[in-house]
Amino acid sequence: MSALLRLALASAWNRRLSLGLTLLAVMLAATLLLSVERVRQAARDGFAQSVSGSDLIVGARTSPVQLVLYSVFRLGEATNNLGWDSYQKIAADPAIAWSVPLSLGDSHRGYPVLGTTPGYFVHFHYGDRQPLRFAAGVAFTGIFDAVLGAEVAQRLGYRVDDRITLSHGDGGLPGMEHEDKPFTVTGILAPTGTPVDRTVHVGLAAIEAIHLDWIGGAPVPGFAIGAEVVQKFDLTPKTITAFMVGLHQRGEVFRIQRRINQFADEPLLAVLPGVALDQLWQTVGVVEQALQAVSWLVLAVGLAGLMATMLAGLNERRREMAILRSLGAGPRHILFLLMLESGVISLLGCLLGLATVTLFAAFGGGLLADFGLAALPLAVDAAEMKLLGGVLVCGLLVSLLPAWRAYRLSLADGLIPRS
């Protein structure tokens, strides 16, 4: 038996080119399958953890998905704001440990501007409860200070102390610039893989200040309030878009949620971010399924290649098999040899694919961050083991046909191949 194995190895080495190419195809298929699986997971985790650490997100009454879309992902616009006094009343609840107001609506060169308080940089967490970190500079202190997300700074080439101007709305209309009141960049955040990277953060007061001389969404002609005098006005906002809430005790989250949802002064909605994010993911999950379908197709192509190579090689190998039979090998040995060959190729393909994905996860993290993805998980989990096992089983199943054909051939040929 060991003689047979050694011969099989020598025979495979003799066919190393075609076997190598087949191995490459299986390896690429396994790599693709695994990376799609991991990217899918990373995307899902990154998505689900776009915001963590806050127990509730509160906004004017709308659908939970809508609220999360505009408050967390800065996508679309709020149909309604909520009153500052409502916010004050709710935030005063003794069960609430902290709250951070969010005010959206302006933009800077396509990137959303978020008006908030310095507490945002303390309480906003993402991923596995990671806090925001400053890559450079500090949080805003003055009215016309701004903190940039990593992507904003990188794409637009801003550094600390650069000056920027904001645009009203999404910046699509000309002449809607707040150019009379420029901002100074005081800090730049480290990349997070969340919408924070795409956000320009300013103080709540700044949002008020740049709109002092605006009425109904447009500058009032002939009426301007200079940047230097805004301090003299009351810069407390009348309304905000939403706010995040952290509780002293998580167990109280449903009680507080109910209280907010039944708030008498104005119709409000409080959502648990995780639940709403899950709902949202389900609507975009189709993409994930399409990705998976494509990678299974690639696997099918790889395995079809394996089968084709083996079938094509059979005729050349009939003499080899006849010689092996004359030396005492039985037809079942021939069957075993072919199954072994494709089994080893499938196994090697899986392992090499796993190694490739692991190497990429270990060293290719920066590339992924560019796509807004969190780092890929390094370790193999049970689901991946199942995938790899599936590839292996498929590889063996696929080799059944050529192996069976070889078995039939060697039975029919006996010791004398009829070529």
Next chain:
Amino acid sequence: MNAAAIRIDDLAFRWRPDGPLCLTLDHLAVDAGKSLFLHGQSGAGKSTLLNLIGGVLLPERGRIEVLGQPLGQLSGAGRDAFRADHLGFVFQQFNLLPWLSVLDNVVLPCRFSRRRADRAGDPAVAARRLLAALDLDATLAGVPAAELSVGQQQRVAAARALIGRPEILIADEPTSALDTARQDAFIDLLLAEAKAAGSTVVFVSHDERLAVHFDQKFALTAGAPA
């Protein structure tokens, strides 16, 4: 040693249960140490008979004894092991695994059969001795088999069939790829070495001219006897 090395009685074989008889044989016996020339035109069932003697096929009817062992009594795996232990084969051509060296090709049977390895002593030494006896240059031992001429390949095949002194050597048209002058030389070498190894020889050919080299001659006729 006057027992029959191969003894066949009342043999009938067909490929498909409903097909015609491919081979019938009333009686054939070869004494140990003798050589048999098995003659037959193509289609006479020569290959079938070799597969039967080799234990690769089983007859529909009849009895085949090799070295006193009725092959029908052995399991498939048993016949495979028996073949590895006691039979050496030389085929028409393409006998060698082209990616192995000449020496590795010759010692192959010793890897598959413990008995042949034991009888060969040191397989590499035995292989070199056989190669030399068969007029092959010693420098060829390490060369890949694919680089040899057809004549050289047939002699390497003979060395492989004879290593470990199997009781029976079966040669299936081993000279048909050689020119006439070399045929006789090859047969002489083969028979001399088989004698030295004490092997019984079954030599199959369609070329009746070659029969003069052998102790016994048997003509095979196709299908059912007339």
